[in-house]
Amino acid sequence: MEGDEREARRQKLAALRDSGVNPYPNDFQPRHTTAEIKQLFEGADDVALESNTETVELAGRIMSQRDFGKASFLHLMDRTGQLQIYVKRNVIGDDAFGLFKQMDRGDIIGVSGKPFHTKTGELTIEANRLSLLGKALRPLPEKWHGLTDVEARYRQRYVDTLANEEVREVFHKRARIIQALRRFFVERGYFEAETPIMQSIAGGAAARPFVTHHNALDMDLYLRIAPELYLKRLLVGGFDRVFEIGRVFRNEGVSTRHNPEFTLLEFYQAYATYRDLMDLTEELFVHLADEIVENRVLRWEGHEIDLRPPWRRVSIPELVSERLSVPIDAVLDLDHKALRAAADRVGGPLRQDYVQKYGDAAAGYLLLDLFEAVAEPELVQPTFVERYPVAVSPLARRNAEHPNFVDRFELFIGGREMANAFSELNDPEDQRQRLEAQLRHRDAGDDEAHAMDEDFLRALEHGMPPAAGEGIGVDRLVMMLTDSASIRDVILFPHMRVEKI
């Protein structure tokens, strides 16, 4: 048994076709958007509208309808908003009104007519011609509650964005954020690059990749987990400032903070250090807040986030030493026994055997996990966390003073990692040793350890300028700037299991 509504609409469609009307023509060109019409006439007084002889022509979807038998009000939505249309039988004629009766909420129509104000003062177009441009066979969701079922909203985003204006606004903001990012870097002399998404070695991050296959070449390829190694090749190649905004893919779990494919911004600047990037990052976030939210203090998930610089800068050894009462020297020496004792006090997953998994690099991994367990969730206000263990940062420059650590920071806002940056390692021999260490971790069972990339090492041997680089998760940035709780609310078509339709 079919749904009543679809059957009724199919019958109207058939009736239209029978009477020689094409229900899906493409012969109407709107000359105005609803926003343009409002701008032209909203302030005009009734006398001026009365003497106005110009007709406007607009097109859009019928979002609501109030029917009076021989007249009808409806709201038409186009890309710029909604405008009320008034249809009167004695104006458009009996035949046209008969066709109009076959139209429904959800249909796409073209209208030409004259603006006027209703009794309640709403700018309205009195239609003198009206044509169907696309018959909808399925009904729109309820006008009052819209579409709230989250599964339906994600799977049928086209209905979500039709029915829910706030959702459209979030994605408009997302587009503006990406445009602002691009402008920010282009204005500062960065070259915008497009590097391979299909890679034969998935490097630049610690993550498991998706695998695909090239038939003609009969070779497996990976979807990239980061553009890093290609952007650094461009530093070697003479592009001193380079950035890329693009999709990366990580074969991991799905959550409110993780989508298997997400958008990453990476940028690299020669002759700069990670410290320079702290300043640049503050500048960038303030710029985005000004442009998108028009306020440097944001609401995000009930927190007030104060983006006004300077932001707090702390180091991992400091935080862990303080929270877990481990002497700072023991932390800086990566004293495995002291860190192990602290980890046992914290308990939970930290009880696992790091030595078996990471060998002599165990203390570095353990320290990072300690930091994440005790300090990360508390970092609500923007905080630069620096001084990462060298073992967990195979592509970062060693700190001159503390060679167990690298010149790296991560930015945390709202308890989430928002950015990751470091001074780049440009010593090809050190880089080779670090990647070899990663291979040992891989052999020991760490399937997220970094892969060897001989061409990348060859590039470094040509000489890479000293540089600093940073990656920013664009989806999380959009979440923050739109006060969204789930990454699925800022990705148009988030990943879902297959649905039986």
Added chain:
RNA sequence: GAGCCGUUAGCUCAGACGGUUAGAGCAUCUGCCUUUUAAGCAGAGGGUCCCGGGUUCGAGUCCCGGACGGCUCACCA
């Protein structure tokens, strides 16, 4: 991957203890209605109660299994 919660008309939601024929609003259909805006009035139709088993005289409701979703955790350096 684990725990908790959810899935009832196109949409938004009710359905005590297991008890006749599963309800409401919007939407749809019919009639009336030419300044309404959650238009109004009168009437009508619309259900694989997510799927499959089971218990029971009887299951939307209880039990088991599964699908999909949400949240939390794990994973995500």
